[in-house]
Amino acid sequence: MTVSSILEHLQHFAPQELAQDWDNVGLLIGDESRRVSSVLISLDATCNAVEYAIDRGHDLILSHHPLIFRPLKSITNPVILRMIEAQIALISMHTNFDAVPGGVNHALAEELDLEVQRHLGDIDAKDIGLICSYKSPKSLKEIAELVKGKLSAERIKLWTAGMDQDQEIRRIAICGGAGASALTLAEKHADLLITGDISYHSFLDSKIPIIDAGHFCTEYPALGKLQESLQPTGLKTEILPRERHEWSQSIRYI
Numbered sequence: 001m002t003v004s005s006i007l008e009h010l011q012h013f014a015p016q017e018l019a020q021d022w023d024n025v026g027l028l029i030g031d032e033s034r035r036v037s038s039v040l041i042s043l044d045a046t047c048n049a050v051e052y053a054i055d056r057g058h059d060l061i062l063s064h065h066p067l068i069f070r071p072l073k074s075i076t077n078p079v080i081l082r083m084i085e086a087q088i089a090l091i092s093m094h095t096n097f098d099a100v101p102g103g104v105n106h107a108l109a110e111e112l113d114l115e116v117q118r119h120l121g122d123i124d125a126k127d128i129g130l131i132c133s134y135k136s137p138k139s140l141k142e143i144a145e146l147v148k149g150k151l152s153a154e155r156i157k158l159w160t161a162g163m164d165q166d167q168e169i170r171r172i173a174i175c176g177g178a179g180a181s182a183l184t185l186a187e188k189h190a191d192l193l194i195t196g197d198i199s200y201h202s203f204l205d206s207k208i209p210i211i212d213a214g215h216f217c218t219e220y221p222a223l224g225k226l227q228e229s230l231q232p233t234g235l236k237t238e239i240l241p242r243e244r245h246e247w248s249q250s251i252r253y254i
Contacts, residue, residue, distance in 0.1 A: 095128065
């Protein structure tokens with residue numbers, strides 16, 4: 001199967017037009033006419049991912065986060081050079097994958113056993129958050145413990161916003177990855193926000209509780225959805241194991 005055929009297939013799943021204006025998605029490295037038989041799926045195209053792809057014989061890396069965001073004036077990045085030398089193509093699906101049904105946030109909802117109610121916003125197709133709920137209300141403390149366990153997070157941050165941890169929560173906003181931009185809408189439509197990468201001042205300003213489970217843990221479940229999206233192509237696919245990602249290998253909580 002050629003790179004261009006894979007791009008066409010992925011376009012039906014997560015159209016590039018859904019990506020935010022600042023984003024850089026699609027084919028970032030490689031020749032569209034080149035044939036591909038095996039794909040590595042990873043959150044990031046990092047040194048570990050590239051070396052793993054080479055060792056396992058993958059022709060293409062399908063990443064969530066783009067390796068290239070801005071126009072390049074020179075090509076000196078060792079990761080890019082290594083991919084070119086090894087003839088490994090790179091396709092990235094970022095905010096377009098955040099936005100679609102079956103994307104990042106639906107994967108997060110599924111991992112947390114949440115039922116999706118609607119988009120966090122009203123009708124904006126590029127809105128990347130969801131409003132969810134449990135079949136029966138759970139307490140803030142119960143949800144925090146569930147999130148930590150389900151996402152295999154070594155630790156989470158729980159901002160109570162002054163709420164008793166035994167208080168029942170009914171409407172839950174979720175946004176995988178860095179979700180500070182979803183906070184204003186979450187305050188309007190939900191009793192709790194589950195996301196990652198919340199800053200000190202965003203915590204202080206929030207009128208509702210926040211569970212920050214981290215960027216990596218809230219997005220890693222979505223890689224399974226990317227793998228499912230490629231099943232009809234018949235390509236061999238593999239997800240980079242959690243323990244092989246630089247984040248798992250190098251982050252320490254002390």
